[in-house]
Amino acid sequence: MICPKCGAALTSKMTVCEKCGYDAEIIIKAHKAACYFYNKGLERAKIKDISGAIGFLKRAVQLDKDYIDARNLLGLCYLAVGEAGDAIAQWVYSKSVSEHNPLADRYLGMLENNPVKLNHYKTAIRKYNAALEQIKQGADDFALVQLKRAVSHNPDYVKAWQMMALIYIHNGDYDRARKSLKRSLKTDIANAVSLRYVKLIRDIKFKNLVMDVSISDGETDQDVKDILEGKTRQRLTPKFSYSEEGPDYRVFISLVSGILIGIMVVYFLVVPGVKQAMNYDMVNKEKQYGEEISGYLSDMDSLEKENESLQSKIDLQQMETDGYLEQIDSLTNKKFYGNVLEAVNYYYKMNADGEGTKLEQYLLRHKIEAITEDELKAGAAKELYDMMLKAYPDVLKAEATGTELFNAGKELYEKENWQEANELFLLSYQESPDNEENLYLLGRTYELLSDGANAKTYYQEYLNKFPGGKYVATVQKWMDAAE
Amino acid sequence: MLNFEEEVAKFSPSTEIDRATENLYDSISPDVADILEELLSKSDKRKNPQGNRH
Structure with a gap:
C-alpha cells in the first residue's frame, strides 16, 4: 500500500502516513478487507469451489488492485477452469506491480515452457468461442461438435461443458446433459450454473411423471380451487400413479410364455422335419447296404466256384502225392535202409x-x-x-x-x-x-x-x-x- | 423451465491467449486507492495546480 498523497509506503498497522500525515485509514481498511476476501478465496480454492474462489478474489483485487497474492491466485483459478487468457492477464499485471514476483514468474514459465499444453488451451478457447457464435446463429449441432473438440483439448473447461449441457437439455437429451454437468462439477464442485442446470433436469424429470390428483367424495371443483388458493386448510389427496417399482409379474409371465411357445414351435415344426430327414437318410442307407450285400453275395458265389475248382486241383495233386508216397513206402518197406x-x-x-x-x-x-x-x-x-x-x-x-x-x-x-x-x-x-x-x-x-x-x-x-x-x-x- | 436464448446470452466469450495482455491496464478497474488519489488530485488542483501521487 502506498500513500495516495505522497506515495510513501503504508503498513496495515498505521492509521496515518508517517511521511505526510495523510489519514490513510480508508486505504488500510480497504486493504484489510481485500485480505479478508483473499483468505475466503483461498479457502474456496482449496476445496475446489473455483467459481466461489474467483468471486472472492475478484472482490479482493477490486479493493486493492495491487494485491499480488490475490492476483496470482486468481490467475490460478482461471487456469483451473480453462480460462487461460484471463489467467495470463492476471499474472502479467501482477508481475508489472512488482518485479520481484517469483510466483507469477513460475506460473507464466509453466505455460511458456510447455508449448503443447499452451496450444491445447488456445485451441479449446478458440473452439468454445466458435461454438458460442454458432449457437447464437441457431446451429446447435455444429456448436456441439466444436464444444466436444474444446473439451477434448481441455477436459477441465467448465464453460464448454456447461454449454454442452445446455444444448442437450434444449434437445431433450437429459442423460447426456447430466453427464456433462457432472464432469464440470468435478472441476468446480459448487459452480452455480452447473448446479442450477442439474436441478432443472431433476425438475423436468419429476414433472414428466404422471400425476393424478383425486378428489375425495364430497369435494367439488370450487373446493379444489379454494385449497389451491389457500383459502381453506382442507387438503387434496393426490393419488400418484407413480410408485416405487415392485416386482413386475408381466416380465415373468412373458418369459414363461415365450419359453412355452418356443418349446411348442420346436416340437411341432422342427422335430417332424428332423425325423423326416432321418427317415430319408435311413432309407438311403438301407438301399446302399442292400446293394453292397448283393455285391458281397455275388462275390461269394464266384469265390465258392473258384474254391471248388481249387479243391478239385488239390484232390488231383493229393492223388499224385499219394502215388509218390506209395512209391516211397514201397522203398521203405523193402528196407533198403533207404x-x-x-x-x-x-x-x-x-x-x-x-x-x-x-x-x-x-x-x-x-x-x-x-x-x-x-x-x-x-x-x-x-x-x-x-x-x-x-x-x-x-x-x-x-x-x-x-x-x-x-x-x-x-x-x-x-x-x-x-x-x-x-x-x-x-x-x-x-x-x-x-x-x-x-x-x-x-x-x-x-x-x-x-x-x-x-x-x-x-x-x-x-x-x-x-x-x-x-x-x-x-x-x-x-x-x-x-x- | 429453461429459456434457451436467455441462458445462451449469459455465456460470454473466453479471452484468447494471444490477446490476453491487450488493453490489460484499461481492463483493471480502479480500486479504493485510485479513487482516493483522484479525489485528492481534484482537491489539490483546486488548491494547487501541481499535484502528483508518485
Missing part, C-alpha cells in the same frame, strides 16, 4: 537252405554213390536219382579235404548234432586217418550215439596210434569202464 531216401532227404535239405555248398555237394555225392543198382530199380528211385543229378550235374565230382570235413564236423559237434558230425568225422578219417583229434571225436560221437562197438574200435585205434596223445586218459578211462 539209401535213395537218405540221398533224397539230404538233397531236399540242401535245397531248402539255398543252393548246396561245395561240402554239401561232396556229402550228397557220398550218399548218391551209396545207392546200389538194385535200389535204383525200385519204384521211382531212378527218377529221383536222375532228378538229383540233373540238379547237380557235377555232384559226382565234388571234392573236399580232410580238414574241411573235420572243421565242418567239429562245428556240428559243438552244436551237439552228433549224427551229422559223426558222418563228417568218418569222411574226414577216410581222407586223413592220422588226424588225432578227428580220430578221438569219431570215437566220441559213436560213444554219444550209443554205438559202443564202433566207439571201442576207434578208441582202440587212437590208443594204438597216439599212446601219448591228448585224450589218452579220457579214452583209457572209457575203455576200462566199458570192460
